[in-house]
Amino acid sequence: MSALQSYLWLATLPGLGPQAANLAVQAFGSPDAVYAADRAALAASAAGLNRRQVECLMDKSLTRAHDILSDCEKKDIRILTLGDSAYPDRLRAIADPPLVLYVRGRWPDLDAAPGIAVVGSREPTPYGVRMAEGLGRSLAEAGFVTVSGMARGADAAAHRGALRGGGITVAVLAGGVDLCYPQENRRLMGDILLSGAVVSENPPGTVHKGGLFPARNRIISGLAVASVVVEARSYRSGTMLTAHHALDQGRDVYAVPGPVDAGCSAGCNELLERGEAAILTGPETLLRAYAGMLPAPPDSARVREAFLRQAGGQTADAKAAWQAVEQRQAVKPLSAPQADEPAAAKPLPENLTAEERQVAELVRGGALTPAELVEQCDMAPARVMSIVTMLEMDGILKRERGMLTINNEELGVRK
Structure with missing residues (x-):
């Protein structure tokens, strides 16, 4: 049995989950050692596994692993394990990193070119779309990787902005990377695959179901050095879950403010009111905070132009914000x-x-x-x-x- 097969066996055990799988690896040292452990060793391990989890780990069948390997080979899907050097260090550092990532497209070096997550409502206002696209485009111009979930609305807008800026963007899916979700984003997914990547912790063929999205959101924030919330209608929405994951992971969170009586900005305004996020009105704050992580210093003037061009640079508020930066x-x-x-x-x-x-x-x-x-x-x-x-x-x-x-x-x- 290869190391890859043992990772696939452990990551796909029904009912186990990434947290218990990670605890088992930490206790035994490797998925190979977990596979070799008997019932008594599993029950007595430092992983603190309960009886149900021990029973899950007693399923030693490698059929699922073999089927996944065959499927990935046919569909040109790359498999990254937690032990691979190409696995992003930032994602590896979270409490419950995926043991396995399935990747289509061109996987970027997210340790060399930091990712910034841009997420928001599935039903954004025109302002929210402009801001998401503007941030995606300006981040691409600066050299960051834009990370989002390819959902309709703000997520898709952030991806489009990054692509229009000639940059790299990564879409994190809840289901299999061979299945586009939502279907309306098929063309967008194709464009992402040309220069960036689509990634999931679930094997190909996995249907995008509601229960998979909250776990997906921890990967979006885990891949990024910071998360930006553009618009969110509810403090308990999926977008807000991404922000909460980022906070739990010790990552910075920014929110684009909106009118106090606008339901589409309720989540952003609550994050700001609670002091859990910093205000973001343009990319200059992100440049100040994270440009030092880039391989080469970005051209702030070109980043500014990219943002204003995409976000609607003719608005008085946008002009005033950038005039203040120029005057400093x-x-x-x-x-x-x-x-x-x-x-x-x-x-x-x-x-x-x-x-x-x-x-x-x-x-x-x-x-x-x-x-x-x-x-x-x-x-x-x-x-x-x-x-x-x-x-x-x-x-x-x-x-x-x-x-x-x-x-x-x-x-x-x-x-």
Whole structure:
């Protein structure tokens, strides 16, 4: 029996699941050793397997593994195991990584070119479609790999944007990679396979069923250094599950804000309100945080143009956001108090946390944009952005023409 066969045997045991399979591998050292273990060894192992799981592991048939190998060979499907060097390190690091990945297309090196997940509603607004496409296109221009789930709506828009930007995109499916889901995305799937890849933890022929999607979402976030939520109608939706997986995996989460009365943005706004995500209005924040992971520094001007071209660059809000980024190098902190602020700065509220106070003091000291705060803080970018959001909501910070200042008029007791 080959090592690949033992991986396929363990990964496809009915009723076992990836968590128990990983525990067994950790306890015995390899799928080969798990296969060789008898009932007593399995029950007494450090994996903490229950009686049902032990019974699953006593099924030593290799028929499924042989059938999968034959099917993958016929359909030109590549198999990556947890022990392969091409298996992404970021995905390997999550609590319950898939033992096996089935891949069609051109599998990118996600350790060399980091992935960023862009996910959202299956019924997005035109604004959500533009944002997802714009982010996909700008990430492609920068050199990131766009990861999503190929669902209709925002996911498909993110893939299309990446393809239009000439970049690489990876679609993570719940069922087999030989089955397109939804059927309306058959042409999109074909385009993805030309330059990127379609991947699943389930063998070819697996029908896309509802119960497989939550597990699929952990792979989307696990492949990425950060996840961006464009639009989501419910805090418990599949998109929000992806965000929760990312948080559990210790990955950064960003959310595109929307109107407070818009149901399509309810999930995004809740993530922001809870401080679980940082605000994202364009790709510049992602460049600041992750461009250092790329093999070559991206051209920020071209990334900007790609985003505005796809997201609708004629809108006043988009223009204002990018004008603020362009001005950040030219605008210098004032050495004297501004005319509309009193000469003596008011003290900050006493009930600020240490992190909130650090951010507020940096703004008072001359940090004009969130990007500058990220550079000067020793906190994760998503955490900095969340704190900025909370301080703005509390009236301690204000933003004018894209620049942050202390809101001296509202200082005093924290709201």
